[in-house]
Amino acid sequence: MIKKTALGNGVTLLTEDIPHVRSVAVGVWVNVGSRDEDDRVAGISHFVEHLMFKGTENRTAKQIAEALDAVGGQLNAFTTKEYTCYYAKVLDEHFELALDVLSDMLFNSRYDVNDMDRERNVILEEIKMYEDTPDELVHDIFANTIWQVHPLGRPIIGRAEVIKEMNRDSILDYLGKYYVPGNIVVTIAGNLQHDNVAEIINRVFGGLKGTPLPRLLESPVPKKEITCRGKEIEQVHLCVGTPGLPLDHSQIYVIQLVNTILGGGLSSRLFQEIREQRGLVYSVYSYHSSYHDAGLFCVYAGLSKENAEPALELIFREIKDIQKNGVTDQELRRAKDQLKGNLLLSLESVNTRMSRLGKSQLYLGKVVSPEEIVQKIEKVTAEEIVILAAEKLNPNNFALASVGPWDDSGCLEKTVGKLI
Numbered sequence: 569m570i571k572k573t574a575l576g577n578g579v580t581l582l583t584e585d586i587p588h589v590r591s592v593a594v595g596v597w598v599n600v601g602s603r604d605e606d607d608r609v610a611g612i613s614h615f616v617e618h619l620m621f622k623g624t625e626n627r628t629a630k631q632i633a634e635a636l637d638a639v640g641g642q643l644n645a646f647t648t649k650e651y652t653c654y655y656a657k658v659l660d661e662h663f664e665l666a667l668d669v670l671s672d673m674l675f676n677s678r679y680d681v682n683d684m685d686r687e688r689n690v691i692l693e694e695i696k697m698y699e700d701t702p703d704e705l706v707h708d709i710f711a712n713t714i715w716q717v718h719p720l721g722r723p724i725i726g727r728a729e730v731i732k733e734m735n736r737d738s739i740l741d742y743l744g745k746y747y748v749p750g751n752i753v754v755t756i757a758g759n760l761q762h763d764n765v766a767e768i769i770n771r772v773f774g775g776l777k778g779t780p781l782p783r784l785l786e787s788p789v790p791k792k793e794i795t796c797r798g799k800e801i802e803q804v805h806l807c808v809g810t811p812g813l814p815l816d817h818s819q820i821y822v823i824q825l826v827n828t829i830l831g832g833g834l835s836s837r838l839f840q841e842i843r844e845q846r847g848l849v850y851s852v853y854s855y856h857s858s859y860h861d862a863g864l865f866c867v868y869a870g871l872s873k874e875n876a877e878p879a880l881e882l883i884f885r886e887i888k889d890i891q892k893n894g895v896t897d898q899e900l901r902r903a904k905d906q907l908k909g910n911l912l913l914s915l916e917s918v919n920t921r922m923s924r925l926g927k928s929q930l931y932l933g934k935v936v937s938p939e940e941i942v943q944k945i946e947k948v949t950a951e952e953i954v955i956l957a958a959e960k961l962n963p964n965n966f967a968l969a970s971v972g973p974w975d976d977s978g979c980l981e982k983t984v985g986k987l988i
Contacts, residue, residue: 644656807969
């Protein structure tokens with residue numbers, strides 16, 4: 569059962585009691601991410617996440633690492649474009665230890681200048697590693713291509729020249745603005761009792777003070793652009809796509825089904841046609857990312873340069889086929905079962921349940937039950953698939969990005985022009 573408590577200072581607590589497990593997953597979500605940064609501090613959200621593990625007034629960095637390791641637990645964090653999450657998973661008997669470590673990191677970190685310098689170097693190495701991973705890098709280049717200077721088009725990790733200049737005052741100013749009660753959601757899933765947990769959370773978080781800044785969401789304006797970044801590697805990594813839907817859109821499950829049918833798995837049209845039937849790629853898939861006020865639909869392919877044009881032709885052909893001829897009953901049934909199966913199987917993990925609570929609260933202000941999601945998936949019709957595909961997946965609005973031994977964007981523009 570899911571229960572919710574709002575603390576007097578604005579912190580929100582959501583719990584889900586799962587009595588048949590012995591574990592508890594705890595997440596502290598802060599409603600700030602890379603889209604809230606300006607150019608002068610781009611990457612600061614990710615930098616702060618790293619610094620949380622470098623030592624507090626009560627624990628050294630080593631003691632933070634050892635605290636949950638010693639009881640078989642897990643401790644980690646991640647930063648996205650719209651939120652940051654710090655989380656732990658432990659046996660239920662160690663719940664208070666996990667919460668103590670997380671809260672200590674969040675509210676007692678030292679942000680020592682020497683620690684900052686060391687972690688700055690770690691992040692600069694992470695940026696270099698990212699540059700050497702073209703199948704990941706191309707997705708950020710694609711977002712930047714379609715959204716240009718908008719913060720959603722920037723990489724979460726930041727830019728090296730900005731990270732090099734980041735100082736302690738910037739960090740403390742950022743924390744004072746965003747790490748305040750009204751921006752914090754605590755989610756816990758596992759073997760627990762809500763009332764007992766709420767009492768502990770109130771004791772730990774209830775004394776926090778501060779008022780969050782209003783979040784001014786300026787929606788990105790998409791551009792139809794092509795970006796080719798030349799890189800001496802064996803394959804070309806391509807991303808081609810178009811704006812999608814925000815998470816709270818009434819047709820969110822329609823576009824998720826379109827994505828599943830097109831490129832959401834081994835049985836998808838793109839995988840079967842481009843890899844299995846033609847052998848043009850090793851990897852090809854599609855995905856849909858949703859934000860508060862925007863979305864992104866993208867198809868990725870990793871291939872040899874000479875296979876790019878035939879692969880793009882097949883991608884556009886499959887999209888146009890759905891727009892013109894729709895999908896079969898069998899395809900739609902398989903896609904619905906796939907989405908439902910992915911959802912329900914994921915709920916066997918307490919980490920996934922904890923994450924679902926946090927994301928739902930941050931994006932929707934409520935938690936949508938699995939049963940309600942399944943009902944909405946089941947209600948989607950083949951006609952809705954065709955209408956949405958025609959409206960949202962217009963090849964004339966697609967942007968394209970590539971990384972690899974192909975830096976002639978003019979040549980690629982001619983190729984795309986022929987295909988659409």
